[in-house]
Amino acid sequence: MSFYVLLANFGAGRCSNTAEVHLLRFWEARNVRKDGELMSLDMLLLDEQPTLIHGSINSSRVDTFRRRLSEGSVYSLSGFDVARANPKFRLSDSQVSIRFNDGTFLETKTDSDKDIxxxxxxxCSHEQLLTLANTNRELPDIVGEVSSVRSTIGPHHVMVTLRLEGDVNVCVSMFDDRAVTFQTKFDEHISKPKVILFTSINPKVVGGKLFLNATFGTHFYFDCETSAGKEHYERLVGDGANASSSKSEVVSAQKIEPLTVAELNQYVLAADPQVLALELWP
Known part of the structure; x- marks a missing residue:
């Protein structure tokens, strides 16, 4: 039987041990200040403990590994580098992160007996989001009841208003490809989603209002596509929220109230939604 090391036990340096991990999701991180130049392929990995850790593949190695990656699959992973986690834009609570190198071994496990x-x-709660706003320290996740879905600047800017517990509303803002992908999936959904879960959002306060800006790591899930979303959905329906939600109807994309050019410029400049501060390596 193969011996696997838990992610929590890794220290900094080159690692020859093997970890068995679940690939939760991955995405391309691009530099919007350099015409969308690819910086890395980033991912979140989870083991049986469960420990969540951020993994990254430098742009020069993306083609080597991309075809092997499948969200939701379990892998044996060894021969990687372990580095101190970036203190900004954190995607997990781990103090270290994993970096693939030319000697990294990645193999799909179809017969795993691990309970991952x-x-x-x-x-995060609304209070925690306010604490994190404008600090660029964390990219947390959020789930809530859909109040509205609106678009500005055509299909390239979508704003989703979610009602959190405590009847607090927050706005999740998506730009460009993220916005287009979201709107397409939203329009194709059989019925208007009651619950949406967003990952890796960056809290910002602009003009005294809290905005949750999408990043390259942002994924979205409707209603019961995740267990966490399903739990929120069932609690919502069980509480008779279908009737109460009529006071904030979910609508298809539409123009919102007019903004002045100064107000719009302030938001777009302050939002900076797609930039991730990543430490690059050779």
Whole structure:
């Protein structure tokens, strides 16, 4: 029987031990200040403990590993570098992160006997989001009841208003490809979603209002696509929220109230939604 090391036991340096991990999700991190130049392929990995850790593949190695990656699959992973986690834009609570190198071994496990969770999220309350706003320290997750979905600047800017517990509303803002993908999936959904879960959002306060800006790591899930979303959905329906939600109807994309050019410029400049501060390596 193979011996696997838990992610929590890794120290900094080159690691020859093997970890068995669940690939939760991955995405391309691009530099919007350099015409969308690819910086890395980033991911979140989870083991049986469960420990969540951020993994990254430098742009020069993306083609080597991309075709092997499948969200939701379990892998044997060895021969990687372990580095101190970046203190900004954190995607997990781990103090270290994993970096693939030319000697990294990655193999799909189809017969795993490990009890690894299929999902793990880092949810924040409204108060915690306000504390994190404008600090660029954390990219937490959020789930809530859909109040409205609106678009500005055509299909390239979508704003989703969610009602959190305590009847607090927050706005999740998506730009460009994220916005287009979201709107397409939203329009194709059989019925208007009652619950949406967003991952890796960056809290910002602009003009005294809290905005949750999407990043390259932002994924979105409707209603019961995740266990966490399903739990929120069932609690919502069980509480008779169908009737109460009529006071904030979910609508298809539409123009919102007019903004002055100064107000719009302030938001767009302050939002900076797609930039991740990543430490690059050779």
């Amino acid at each position: 969770p299929t999902e793990l999220f880092r949810f």
